[in-house]
Amino acid sequence: MNVIHNAVAIMAPFLLAAIGGLFTELTGMLNIALEGLMLIGAFASVVFASATGSLFLGVALGIISSVLVAYLFAFVSLRLKANIFISGLATNLLASGLTVVLAFKLFGSKGVIHFPGAPVLPLVSVPALERIPILGDLFFGHNILVYLGWICLVLAAVVIYKTPFGLRIRATGHDSSTVESLGLNPQSYQLKAILVSGFTCGAAGSMLTLNLQAFVPNITAGRGWIALVVIYLGNKTPLGILIASFVFGFAISISNYAQGFMEIPADFILAFPYIITVVAMIGYSAVRHYRSQKLAMRRDR
Amino acid sequence: MPSVDMREICKYYPESGVKANDYVDLSVKKTEIHAIVGENGAGKTTLMNILYGLERADSGRICLDGEEVVIRNPRDAVRLGIGMVHQHFKLIRPFTIAENVTLAMEQRKYGVLLDRREAWKATEKVIADFGFDLDPGAKIADLTAGQMQQVEIVKILYRHADVLILDEPTSVLAEQQIRTLFDTLKNLTCLGKTIIIISHKLDEVMSIADRVTVMRKGKSTAVRNTDEVDDKELSRLMIGKGITYGFKRDASVPGEPVLALYNVSVAERTGHRPLLDNVSFSVRAGEIVGLTGVAGNGLEELEEVVNGLRKVDSGRIEHRGLDVTNASSYFLREQGMAYVPSDRLRRGSSLSSSVLENLIITSRRSFLNRGFFRRKAMEKFGREILKHYSIDTDLYVPMGTLSGGSIQKIILSRELSAQSDFIMFSDPTWGLDVASAEYIYSRILECRRSRAAILLISNDLDEVLGLSDRLMVMHRGKVVGVFENDGTLSKETIGEYILGLRNDFKGDAGNDGQATMGRGDGNGGGIDDNVVGGGSSRDCSDLSPE
Ligand SMILES: Nc1ncnc2c1ncn2[C@@H]1O[C@H](COP(=O)(O)OP(=O)(O)OP(=O)(O)O)[C@@H](O)[C@H]1O
Ligand SMILES: [Mg+2]
Numbered sequence: 001m002n003v004i005h006n007a008v009a010i011m012a013p014f015l016l017a018a019i020g021g022l023f024t025e026l027t028g029m030l031n032i033a034l035e036g037l038m039l040i041g042a043f044a045s046v047v048f049a050s051a052t053g054s055l056f057l058g059v060a061l062g063i064i065s066s067v068l069v070a071y072l073f074a075f076v077s078l079r080l081k082a083n084i085f086i087s088g089l090a091t092n093l094l095a096s097g098l099t100v101v102l103a104f105k106l107f108g109s110k111g112v113i114h115f116p117g118a119p120v121l122p123l124v125s126v127p128a129l130e131r132i133p134i135l136g137d138l139f140f141g142h143n144i145l146v147y148l149g150w151i152c153l154v155l156a157a158v159v160i161y162k163t164p165f166g167l168r169i170r171a172t173g174h175d176s177s178t179v180e181s182l183g184l185n186p187q188s189y190q191l192k193a194i195l196v197s198g199f200t201c202g203a204a205g206s207m208l209t210l211n212l213q214a215f216v217p218n219i220t221a222g223r224g225w226i227a228l229v230v231i232y233l234g235n236k237t238p239l240g241i242l243i244a245s246f247v248f249g250f251a252i253s254i255s256n257y258a259q260g261f262m263e264i265p266a267d268f269i270l271a272f273p274y275i276i277t278v279v280a281m282i283g284y285s286a287v288r289h290y291r292s293q294k295l296a297m298r299r300d301r
Numbered sequence: 302m303p304s305v306d307m308r309e310i311c312k313y314y315p316e317s318g319v320k321a322n323d324y325v326d327l328s329v330k331k332t333e334i335h336a337i338v339g340e341n342g343a344g345k346t347t348l349m350n351i352l353y354g355l356e357r358a359d360s361g362r363i364c365l366d367g368e369e370v371v372i373r374n375p376r377d378a379v380r381l382g383i384g385m386v387h388q389h390f391k392l393i394r395p396f397t398i399a400e401n402v403t404l405a406m407e408q409r410k411y412g413v414l415l416d417r418r419e420a421w422k423a424t425e426k427v428i429a430d431f432g433f434d435l436d437p438g439a440k441i442a443d444l445t446a447g448q449m450q451q452v453e454i455v456k457i458l459y460r461h462a463d464v465l466i467l468d469e470p471t472s473v474l475a476e477q478q479i480r481t482l483f484d485t486l487k488n489l490t491c492l493g494k495t496i497i498i499i500s501h502k503l504d505e506v507m508s509i510a511d512r513v514t515v516m517r518k519g520k521s522t523a524v525r526n527t528d529e530v531d532d533k534e535l536s537r538l539m540i541g542k543g544i545t546y547g548f549k550r551d552a553s554v555p556g557e558p559v560l561a562l563y564n565v566s567v568a569e570r571t572g573h574r575p576l577l578d579n580v581s582f583s584v585r586a587g588e589i590v591g592l593t594g595v596a597g598n599g600l601e602e603l604e605e606v607v608n609g610l611r612k613v614d615s616g617r618i619e620h621r622g623l624d625v626t627n628a629s630s631y632f633l634r635e636q637g638m639a640y641v642p643s644d645r646l647r648r649g650s651s652l653s654s655s656v657l658e659n660l661i662i663t664s665r666r667s668f669l670n671r672g673f674f675r676r677k678a679m680e681k682f683g684r685e686i687l688k689h690y691s692i693d694t695d696l697y698v699p700m701g702t703l704s705g706g707s708i709q710k711i712i713l714s715r716e717l718s719a720q721s722d723f724i725m726f727s728d729p730t731w732g733l734d735v736a737s738a739e740y741i742y743s744r745i746l747e748c749r750r751s752r753a754a755i756l757l758i759s760n761d762l763d764e765v766l767g768l769s770d771r772l773m774v775m776h777r778g779k780v781v782g783v784f785e786n787d788g789t790l791s792k793e794t795i796g797e798y799i800l801g802l803r804n805d806f807k808g809d810a811g812n813d814g815q816a817t818m819g820r821g822d823g824n825g826g827g828i829d830d831n832v833v834g835g836g837s838s839r840d841c842s843d844l845s846p847e
Binding site for chain 1: 354355374375376377378379385387389392393395405407409574
């Protein structure tokens with residue numbers, strides 16, 4: 001069951017980015033900067049990992065870089081009160097430009113840059129358990145960042161539902177004027193949420209490059225946008241996000257697998273993640289429409 | 302010694318160029334109920350926002366228990382024992398009562414986790430201590446307006462507030478709920494709390510407050526003990542002149558029917574009970590037809606149907622003989638049907654657009670020159686309207702910064718300037734002070750004089766009784782009574798129809814659309830016909846089923 005095993009590996013970056021995006025979403029902001037933040041993390045982590053020879057430092061510095069850019073994004077959006085969509089777009093443009101420029105300056109290439117010296121992401125391997133069908137594929141033999149994603153998911157669920165911070169985050173998203181009238185500063189919660197998204201996007205990005213031991217310009221290839229879709233499909237809950245990102249991972253994994261023995265045009269395979277995104281969004285809005293109609297019906301009664 | 306002492310408070314809003322507070326003084330004694338009254342836009346909310354730290358005063362001093370304090374934000378205010386219930390509820394609807402009450406001062410366990418049980422207990426304790434009746438686990442979205450108000454008060458008490466500010470707490474409540482609220486407030490003063498309450502309704506102020514501060518145009522103009530003034534004097538202090546009670550509604554001979562409904566029905570989606578059940582009536586040129594009833598009995602639906610916002614399932618609507626059933630609002634406006642909606646903030650205006658844009662939106666085409674606006678003409682038109690309707694504002698301020706009364710005046714002047722042959726008003730004076738309300742009434746009567754057909758939907762019995770030539774009552778989606786308002790009609794009679802206590806109205810108003818049946822009992826009920834009661838409260842609220 002390689003398909004499932006691959007699905008879990010493929011979904012991990014979506015999952016991580018979506019967890020961070022969930023925080024910003026809950027405070028009432030549409031965070032389209034996920035893509036750019038991921039890209040920053042992807043670039044910085046592989047560069048630092050190869051420079052220091054330490055996996056931990058590479059990932060940590062990758063995350064820190066992404067958080068710093070997130071801070072800039074937050075400053076522009078919250079303090080300078082720029083339209084968050086515009087500043088998010090700017091963050092994405094900045095990330096894709098900056099990484100390419102830096103790559104060229106540092107390594108003299110605008111294309112794929114290999115880092116053969118970068119440490120390999122270790123796998124958590126338990127051969128005995130990996131042989132269990134399905135469960136083994138789901139839970140064992142993955143690289144450590146996959147597990148980081150799961151830890152983040154559990155942490156996110158606890159923070160969102162079990163802590164005062166989470167309560168305030170959710171309150172901010174529902175009605176920031178209420179939060180303000182209680183003497184809290186809603187913007188400080190929005191800031192923290194953006195920083196959290198910087199953290200998880202940094203981790204998500206580092207997974208992409210460290211897996212390859214290489215940096216490819218715009219390696220994120222829209223994964224940040226798909227993570228946004230995952231948040232909505234997951235109905236803005238941690239569990240929903242887990243399921244939605246698995247569905248994505250699984251679909252992509254299957255299409256990769258099918259490539260092996262079916263005559264599918266390569267272009268189609270490449271387009272597949274985007275196609276399911278569109279289909280999923282249409283399905284999602286149809287379901288929502290149906291639900292809101294049912295709600296209205298209940299209200300009428 | 303005064304508990305709250307605000308001295309020479311000034312606040313200028315550069316956005317709207319308004320001196321909202323101009324050397325305002327407010328002195329509130331310990332454990333008293335102190336009312337602040339004043340017209341729309343007098344600066345009452347601004348003053349309280351300053352006390353609660355939501356706005357900073359430009360100058361002035363605030364003393365609490367004799368000590369000068371600086372209140373920079375609501376957190377400071379909460380720390381100093383001040384709590385505020387806002388004009389609009391500040392509650393998170395999907396959260397439970399306990400979550401809302403403890404928000405920002407959460408009960409914790411292990412330092413970082415929410416302690417739901419403690420939150421519940423603490424909320425329960427406040428509820429019990431102060432004699433409320435609420436379930437801490439209930440979701441806000443499931444509560445009535447009265448209960449939400451109680452949650453707001455519980456929220457403040459949980460924060461150990463000694464000074465409670467309530468900004469127009471009664472405007473969303475039914476009569477029974479108001480009485481409960483007042484009992485609660487009196488009870489709270491016995492427990493040592495000080496209460497500041499803002500209200501438009503003078504009779505309420507007289508019944509609950511010990512003292513009252515009157516504000517007019519950003520200034521505090523008087524302080525009185527309530528047992529030493531009557532509401533006549535109060536309203537004189539508020540408006541600056543003795544209040545002229547009402548208008549003469551002179552006789553008018555109605556002309557042709559302009560709008561007619563024939564057996565209009567709207568089914569509920571689940572099909573249990575029709576929202577509108579065979580409604581037939583007509584409105585003729587030069588007459589005002591009043592339509593009243595308790596909320597939830599079809600008034601809202603009728604409002605939407607007549608304006609094309611809701612589709613009918615059967616029946617026919619005609620405007621000057623033209624079938625306009627299920628036509629779009631756009632089409633209806635093109636036909637010359639004007640509409641002043643009850644939801645003036647969302648349906649009647651665009652709050653982020655300027656006053657000018659709001660004024661010209663319905664007549665925008667006449668200002669186009671090859672697809673572009675002619676700014677000069679627009680401004681001229683806008684200024685003329687502001688002058689003609691004596692609205693005191695600038696053309697380019699955002700609508701949202703105006704007070705409720707000004708917003709309503711602008712909507713009204715826009716709709717009236719279109720010179721339509723049919724105008725529907727829905728609760729045109731809701732939340733407005735006496736002077737603004739009278740202004741609106743005089744404009745409505747002016748429309749009638751210019752032979753427009755007017756449909757007035759209102760929950761305010763005094764209003765419909767004072768203005769209407771004919772009066773219809775709706776109950777459960779049906780027209781249960783049509784009365785010629787000839788002076789013999791009493792509020793009590795109408796009340797019985799409104800509540801569905803009487804159902805002897807058999808007439809089919811649909812045949813000619815003008816049937817006039819069911820006479821009032823004729824005891825007058827103390828209401829002078831032809832007179833719009835200016836100062837009284839919305840009497841319909843005590844007829845609501847709760
Ligand atoms: N945030 C704001 N920006 C600009 N102008 C404002 C703002 N808030 C209030 N104003 C203006 O200040 C004046 C006083 O407003 P305020 O809300 O205090 O009146 P109010 O007495 O509470 O009236 P109402 O009875 O209608 O609630 C109004 O003219 C209003 O247009
Ligand atoms: Mg106010």
